[in-house]
Amino acid sequence: MAASAAAEPLRVALTFDDSLKDHLLIAAPMLEERGWRGTFSIVTDWVGKDDSHLTWDDVRELVNRGHEIATHTKSHQNLVSLLQKGQEAEVRRELLESTDRIAAETGFAPRFMVSPFGRKNETTARLCRECGLRQAEVPRHNFGSNNCDRAAAVVEDLRKKGVERADILHHGVSAADHGGWCSFADRESFRRHLDALAELERKGEIVVTDYDGMASSCALKSQVWPRHGVLSLSFDDANFGQWEAALPLFAKYDARTTFFVIGTNRLDFMRKALAAGHEIGIHGLNHRDAPATGSERDENWFWKVDIAPQLAALGEAGIPVRSYAYPNCRRTDRTDALFFSHGIPRVRGLGAPFPPSPNPHDPKGEKLDKWRPVATADGFFLPAADFLRARLVPNVIMGENYHTDIEDIMRAIARAGERGEALFIVSHGISPDAKGISMKTEWLERMLSAANGLGVLVRGIR
Ligand SMILES: [Zn+2]
Ligand SMILES: [Zn+2]
Known part of the structure; x- marks a missing residue:
């Protein structure tokens, strides 16, 4: 343990994909109690589509409360498949239209693109740059009911490997199952998962930040600032x-x-x-x-x-x-x-x-x-x-x-x-x-x- 105590803490972003209503109702308040902000990856076509998804008022609320918004594209297509079919213009549209919509609705221009299904490559990275975005490249670890008590073990493993930054990913965080993605069985297991992360942060093993914080040298401070200038x-x-x-x-x-x-x-x-x-x-x-x-x-x-x-x-x-x-x-x-x-x-x-x-x-x-x-x-x-x-x-x-x-x-x-x-x-x-x-x-x-x-x-x- 001596070696890992001396090492830099692992910087983690807590991310929430697919524009789910749970993210505002359950996840955001629990993060705020702990002084953290989350990164919410928004599929713009899914905003307001039914009761289990966020509305634009909800997304604005997340922005106003200091959370980070990333684009998860317009319609959640597999961007690499689109490129294989020669549809580069369609990929550009997925990036630009979602970014513009989020900026117009919330006043916050997303800086990062979180690729649907984790499918990305050099070309999607270049298209992101051309659209004023950065492709999120940090390895993602999805948490849900099957591994809700595994956060400490996952962090220990990453630090042993010398990994410096990681994305702790979530989809649903309550009992409801959203489209087959692994959700937490109930909000109590989600709370235990966050408590385990808070304990790791207290021990200096991780720092909870967001994508912007992971990318800049001010990661250690970004969590306590309500809003960047x-x-x-x-x-x-x-x-x-x-x-x-x-x-x-x-x-x-x-x-x-x-x-x-x-x-x-x-x-x-x-x-x-x-x-x-x-x-x-x-x-x-x-x-x-x-x-x-x-x-x-x-x-x-x-x-x-x-x-x-x-x-x-x-x-x-x-x-x-x-x-x-x-x-x-x-x-x-x-x-x-x-x-x-x-x-x-x-x-x-x-x-x-x-x-x-x-x-x-x-x-x-x-x-x-x-x-x-x-x-x-x-x-x-x-x-x-x-x-x-x-x-x-x-x-x-x-x-x-x-x-x-x-x-x-x-x-x-x-x-x-x-x-x-x-x-x-x-x-x-x-x-x-x-x-x-x-x-x-x-x-x-x-x-x-x-x-x-x-x-x-x-x-x-x-
Ligand atoms: Zn997704
Ligand atoms: Zn001039």
Whole structure:
């Protein structure tokens, strides 16, 4: 036992598959009593299908109580079989439609895909990345009436083998049998199973976290935090070489961003960024100023010359686009409506309803008196729960021309973590000696490292 006592605890996620009503009524309160949160894997077509399944109100309730939601796809098909039949587009649909539905219904974008029947491979992993998801890869151990007193033995076995992370999986947790999956015989045996896990945690043999906690270095803390904050990062224009050079830095901290690209030339970079889990947004074919162009000609003309050709080229290349960043942040309600009506659900810009930027563009230092700390500029923070609901999001710009005070930015990230808020930051290039409107690599690394330590998720605009 001496050897195992010295070893790191096994990190476990307690997962609940197939959108069952028991999960809210029985499992969630029992987890909460013990200070844990669960990972609930939702099949979106099954939500609300009958009394034994969760409704969307129930799923929202789980989110609001701090639990993690994963997608278990739209209709619970065997994804590997679909691929064998050449139906890659169908797999993509299973992933994207379920993710979008969960995000739209709950405001929480699932970050992990738990594959139905455990059937997955390299191709399903790649499709997940292209849809902004990670495929859950941790080995799963299903518990039910046939092994309800085996948790301690299973954990001991895993630790002997040197396993670091495991998924403790459940389906039904009461007497009802749900579609042939092994359920617990009654809720008392489920309670005994959780008590055994709590004892293992007390002895330091396991740490109960969730998928996000297993994936990040903050696993030991994640269980006591009701809600993570979000740092939404995006980078604009056409700084492809610098962005490509920064991809390993983002990967090091499991951070993702949105690259808002001008033009259609660097499809190779866009594919590479997508494969690494980032998002591609559009910034116009020629970076035209949307309101000015709209008043000179009309908005349809602006759409036709600057947006439609870029969207068409990216669409043809299979690059999904869900957001637009306004050049120079200039927008109006009318231009917002133009994007929404053409199926781009999210835009990033400034102007009412947002307060004046805390960091005015000021290359000569003339407006220094207007500068105020980002960390106290309430209008640039949203409750994290609204992160995905907002169709229009603001941004703080970083770069020497904007008088970036990195200590202030660090305080702003800490605030997002403490209060469970989303903070939106944008810059342009990324390089060690960045001047003007670009991000210094050293700043970026400090931000990513702090966010990682605080449990603040770093994501793009989506
Ligand atoms: Zn399932
Ligand atoms: Zn720009």
